[in-house]
Amino acid sequence: MTATIMAIPRHAVTDTAAEAIHVEDLHKKFGALHVLKGVSLSARDGDVVAIIGGSGSGKSTLLRCINCLENPTSGVIRVNGEEIRLKPDGNGSTLPADRKQIERVRSRLGMVFQSFNLWTHMTLIENVIEVPVHVLGVKREMAIIEAEKLLARVGLLEKRHVYPAFLSGGQQQRGAIARALAVQPRVMLFDEPTSSLDPELIGEVLGVIGDLAREGRTMILVTHEMKFAREVATRVVFLHEGRVEEEGPPDAIFGSPKSERLQQFIRRVG
Amino acid sequence: MTDSVFLSLAQTSMFELLAPTPPGWGGNLVRGFINSIGIGVGAFALGLVIGIGGAFGKLYGGPVRRDLLQVYTTLIRAVPELVLILLIYFAVPDLINRLLETLGYGRIDVSGPMAGIVALGFVQGAYATEVLRGAILAVPQGQIEAGRAFGMNPRMLMRRITLPAMLPFAIPGLANLWLVAFKGTALLAVVGFNELTLETRQAAGTTKAYFTFFMAAGVLYLLLTLISNVLIGRVEHWARRGRQPIAESR
Ligand SMILES: Nc1ncnc2c1ncn2[C@@H]1O[C@H](COP(=O)(O)OP(=O)(O)O)[C@@H](O)[C@H]1O
Numbered sequence: 001m002t003a004t005i006m007a008i009p010r011h012a013v014t015d016t017a018a019e020a021i022h023v024e025d026l027h028k029k030f031g032a033l034h035v036l037k038g039v040s041l042s043a044r045d046g047d048v049v050a051i052i053g054g055s056g057s058g059k060s061t062l063l064r065c066i067n068c069l070e071n072p073t074s075g076v077i078r079v080n081g082e083e084i085r086l087k088p089d090g091n092g093s094t095l096p097a098d099r100k101q102i103e104r105v106r107s108r109l110g111m112v113f114q115s116f117n118l119w120t121h122m123t124l125i126e127n128v129i130e131v132p133v134h135v136l137g138v139k140r141e142m143a144i145i146e147a148e149k150l151l152a153r154v155g156l157l158e159k160r161h162v163y164p165a166f167l168s169g170g171q172q173q174r175g176a177i178a179r180a181l182a183v184q185p186r187v188m189l190f191d192e193p194t195s196s197l198d199p200e201l202i203g204e205v206l207g208v209i210g211d212l213a214r215e216g217r218t219m220i221l222v223t224h225e226m227k228f229a230r231e232v233a234t235r236v237v238f239l240h241e242g243r244v245e246e247e248g249p250p251d252a253i254f255g256s257p258k259s260e261r262l263q264q265f266i267r268r269v270g
Numbered sequence: 271m272t273d274s275v276f277l278s279l280a281q282t283s284m285f286e287l288l289a290p291t292p293p294g295w296g297g298n299l300v301r302g303f304i305n306s307i308g309i310g311v312g313a314f315a316l317g318l319v320i321g322i323g324g325a326f327g328k329l330y331g332g333p334v335r336r337d338l339l340q341v342y343t344t345l346i347r348a349v350p351e352l353v354l355i356l357l358i359y360f361a362v363p364d365l366i367n368r369l370l371e372t373l374g375y376g377r378i379d380v381s382g383p384m385a386g387i388v389a390l391g392f393v394q395g396a397y398a399t400e401v402l403r404g405a406i407l408a409v410p411q412g413q414i415e416a417g418r419a420f421g422m423n424p425r426m427l428m429r430r431i432t433l434p435a436m437l438p439f440a441i442p443g444l445a446n447l448w449l450v451a452f453k454g455t456a457l458l459a460v461v462g463f464n465e466l467t468l469e470t471r472q473a474a475g476t477t478k479a480y481f482t483f484f485m486a487a488g489v490l491y492l493l494l495t496l497i498s499n500v501l502i503g504r505v506e507h508w509a510r511r512g513r514q515p516i517a518e519s520r
């Protein structure tokens with residue numbers, strides 16, 4: 001088994017910025033299927049790391065390992081400098097050693113899903129205050145004030161008492177971004193946030209994400225929107241068959257891709 | 271003409287028979303009705319608690335718990351309710367008392383209503399486990415995953431996300447169970463518990479006015495069903511609050 005551990009370059013963000021996410025030699029197997037084959041990745045405060053790659057290359061799995069929705073088979077994950085403690089599960093994989101730690105770490109990661117996953121039995125504003133009130137222990141009135149600010153920010157203030165089923169996909173995804181922002185995340189994780197949207201709704205969501213990137217939020221963004229990735233990312237990681245095939249600043253990745261596979265990929269999607 | 275004469279004759283005697291105070295039997299019927307509702311509500315509530323535990327246990331529990339629950343749901347659903355009721359009324363107390371006596375304690379008396387609730391609730395629990403398991407499986411995985419991703423612990427996930435999200439899928443099945451629980455109380459007549467059916471049989475047997483009393487009991491059972499339907503409709507409307515109304519299919 002040859003694990004490709006890429007050197008972790010540091011541009012765009014100053015060297016003194018703290019490391020928000022650190023992934024080292026991450027392996028993930030689903031039974032016999034070896035999905036991640038030694039992935040290393042780092043995001044410092046203020047980094048916007050775009051992860052690109054073909055379908056099935058392991059992008060979602062990587063993101064899901066970072067907030068422990070999947071248990072890695074092996075490897076090291078650090079969030080805000082805190083290593084996630086894993087223990088062997090007896091089947092050659094791992095389990096979280098400390099559920100409380102996982103919950104604490106997760107509550108400061110803002111996850112945005114491809115299929116929005118707003119809670120359907122709650123109105124928009126109830127969705128946004130849910131985690132602050134029930135997980136983080138914020139006072140309800142305070143959470144509502146914050147939620148209204150966030151909903152105003154994503155242009156949904158007047159929709160705050162509407163249930164998700166009555167919103168367009170673009171509105172739902174903007175609402176999901178507000179929900180993620182409400183936990184004051186150290187890092188935001190986006191898994192193809194525009195892939196289930198109608199083309200005419202993609203722009204409004206990318207607009208919101210672009211604003212967040214420009215204000216210096218730390219994020220890891222899995223996307224197929226190459227133009228957008230080039231615009232907002234501080235670093236781009238190209239994943240191919242469970243390995244980091246190439247990574248670097250967006251201009252290098254898109255302007256002068258080195259590996260054959262990245263060249264092919266960019267020709268195909270660009 | 272003859273019809274209305276017959277009706278007015280029948281009505282006089284019917285009103286006398288159903289009068290709320292003796293010699294009328296109405297009071298007894300109402301008492302039986304209230305007993306039936308009490309037992310039905312108790313059994314349904316117990317069934318719901320068992321069902322929630324059972325469904326989560328079957329879905330998320332370890333192999334041992336899953337197997338035990340499978341044995342429970344299979345056995346309970348295989349054996350006729352009447353047999354279970356007789357078992358819990360006679361066999362179980364007997365067993366407990368023999369145990370208590372060998373240990374040197376006095377005998378206990380199993381109270382009628384309590385044993386009734388336990389017997390019916392146990393049966394309800396097996397069906398509720400399956401109804402709720404199906405409803406939980408119908409919740410889109412992303413709903414639960416979002417809760418996990420934001421750091422909810424398993425208890426909170428169940429309380430804040432899974433239970434409310436599965437409710438719309440569970441209500442039709444639970445509504446059935448509630449009506450079955452209520453009608454199931456009639457089985458307790460065989461162990462001499464004064465629920466509606468037993469009261470009715472006594473009144474009818476004494477007065478020989480079988481038709482009047484069994485009709486009256488039928489009306490009471492129907493009444494409760496109609497009221498239940500209204501309440502269930504309200505609960506369902508509330509549980510479906512976040513959902514698009516179903517498009518007309520006609
Ligand atoms: N829970 C799972 N069980 C089994 N296989 C999975 C699971 N999740 C993902 N996979 C497989 O892992 C591979 C990578 O999936 P994924 O990370 O979703 O890819 P991407 O997001 O890059 O399209 C795919 O082949 C997929 O079928």
Ligand SMILES: [Mg+2]
Nearest residue numbers: 059060061192
């Ligand atoms: Mg994916």
